Amino acid sequence: MTISKDAIDHLFTNARTANGFIDKPVPLSLLKEVYEIAKMGPTSMNTQPTRYVFLTTPExxxxxxxxxxxxxxxxTSQAPVTVIVANDTQFFExxxxxxxxxxxxxxxxxGNAGLAAGTATRNGTLGSAYFMIAARALGLDCGAMSGFDVAKVNAEFFPDGRWQANYLINLxxxxTSKLFNRNPRLTFEQATQVL
Incomplete structure (x- = not known):
């Protein structure tokens, strides 16, 4: 089965990174729905190391x-929800x-800290990509960000060290008045090899 061109356009071709948000709340029920869809995406050995902290209040x-x-x-102050995307370092439990x-x-x-850390990083990022696609599919706009001090976020939100911040998503x-122009993408020839 192939999804429609309209659906592809909505999820990818016409989708944009949100740099500003209108004053419209995102209900908890919608966040739950996004998660329920995103969690179905595959991760290696079904590890599911992605964790989400939803910041919904000014406090x-x-x-x-x-x-x-x-x-x-x-x-971030303007976004109805900011998500701290984290990796659970003890996902294997x-x-x-x-x-x-x-x-x-x-x-x-x-018994293998290197394997666990690499698995958490790769699959935690993969899981959160599913989350953004699910959010777009349900009508939300996303603004992913890596411009933050990871150590400060970990100290403030994850002092026990088990979860580790990966990146942030404003939801x-x-x-649309705050959109940037779309930047160019690499061509197939620039980004791939066919062997």
């Missing part, structure tokens, strides 16, 4: 603002439930 956002690069403060067909999966990761409904 919660005030804790984040000191860690942001100056260019990200206004749009859930392996007996999420990957029961390999009984020693938990021990495999627990809501785009203020």
């Amino acid at each position: 919660a956002k005030a804790r984040l603002l000191p860690a942001l690069s100056p260019g990200n403060v206004d749009k 859930h392996m007996p439930v999420v990957f029961p067909n390999k009984p020693d999966a938990k021990e495999m990761f627990a 809501g409904y785009m203020d």
